[in-house]
Amino acid sequence: MEKQETRRDFLKKTAIMAGSTLLATQLSWLRGYAAGTGGESDKKVRIGIIGIGSRGHLHLLHLLTIPQADIVAVCDIYPPHLERAKRMTENKAKGFTDYRKMLDQVKDLDAVLIATPLHTHATITIDALLAGKQVFCEKSMAKVPEDALKMVQTALQTGNLLQIGHQRMFNPKYLRAFELIKAGQLGNITQIRAYWHRNSNWRRPVPPGNVADFADPQMYPDMEHFINWRLYRAYSRGLMTELASHQLQVANYILGSYPTEIMGAGSINYWKDGREVYDNVNLVYAYPDGTQVIYDSMASNKHYGLEEQIMGPKGTMELEAGRMWSETPPSAPGILQLINNIEHGIFDDLPLGGASWIPDKPVEDKGLPILDEKLNDDGTHLELEGFVHAVQTGEKYRDLLAQGYYATIASLLGWESMVTNKVVTMPEELVLKNI
């Protein structure tokens, strides 16, 4: 693996020194980082990983490079994944197929990382919190809002850490953008458009085997459902919980709120292959201040890729591309201005403020980078360092938990709006009272 961003690189790149910037004073996990600049603690954190498929495998690779992380146990119901994980730890980690046994039997287990399919997150997280463990759970939190709420409540009741895998909150490019936005660079944000487009069937190859040999056949009727759980409603909310949740989290954070009304339309309009989740979703999220987030995701065209476009009266940012534009860029020197005018056919005398017949033209310049340096981490390594740091120091990152929670709720209410064909209002009982 390439050299990862370290906490120190991170602090340098984002220029977040103890308490000196807006974000560091607002975000608990950045305060934690800033406070750690005086020296890293050597205290080892004993971690068990539950679910070592695609994402869990990546997390294990990262954790093996973090000196304070001690992977003492690995758990997966699928034997090939469990064996691979044990090998990766050079058989130092004890293997389990039942996470409850892992929670019971591993002595001094400090923390667990959960990267199982969505429908299992709530039960495993709540069991782990009740067993006294600090928990990192991948997004989205749960398949239904009530379970996500129970997860938060259990974290608060037990006083344990529950961190949700929203790595953009640790990505220096995003943090820099947030800082500029909060400082007013774009003016008050008036609209966010976000999308995630792919052109693939989103299927994984199904290996041979009998699912009943290792999993409950009531839960998974065959290997197809076990491997491609994302495509079926018993386990997943498809594009909403797998992709949209990341971008809705970013929108919520930028707007400093959560959506109160949601309207959406979803369909399976291309991959009519037996899947049960939409391959095409379009939603409008309305926020209390009148701002809207316009969201769409599809699986049959990748031309526009993925992006979060943040717009205000003073400028625009594209967070995935990492670029920003001013609405009033400094004027080009005379000759360039002239060429530009000729190219755009704007040459005659114009009334002040522009003529009504001039079409609104998109900005064509490349804008400025949000962060000068190129990153080799999307925030995943840093969020894991952040998790280890929190377990070492006893920090709880409750503001980060609220981000994970409202991102999940926004994804799930969007799903509800699409399946019911109704405008969905945020229910009062889902609003967190104590974070």
Ligand SMILES: NC(=O)c1ccc[n+]([C@@H]2O[C@H](COP(=O)([O-])OP(=O)(O)OC[C@H]3O[C@@H](n4cnc5c(N)ncnc54)[C@H](O)[C@@H]3O)[C@@H](O)[C@H]2O)c1
């Ligand atoms: N943050 C991100 O960018 C990101 C990226 C990819 C996936 N994810 C999330 O990670 C989670 C896992 O996704 P994935 O792509 O790795 O799925 P996956 O199917 O590749 O892996 C899931 C693993 O969990 C195991 N498993 C299932 N039930 C289990 C149980 N009860 N106990 C122990 N192990 C169990 C499976 O055998 C499998 O190995 C999902 O919630 C997904 O949304 C997050």
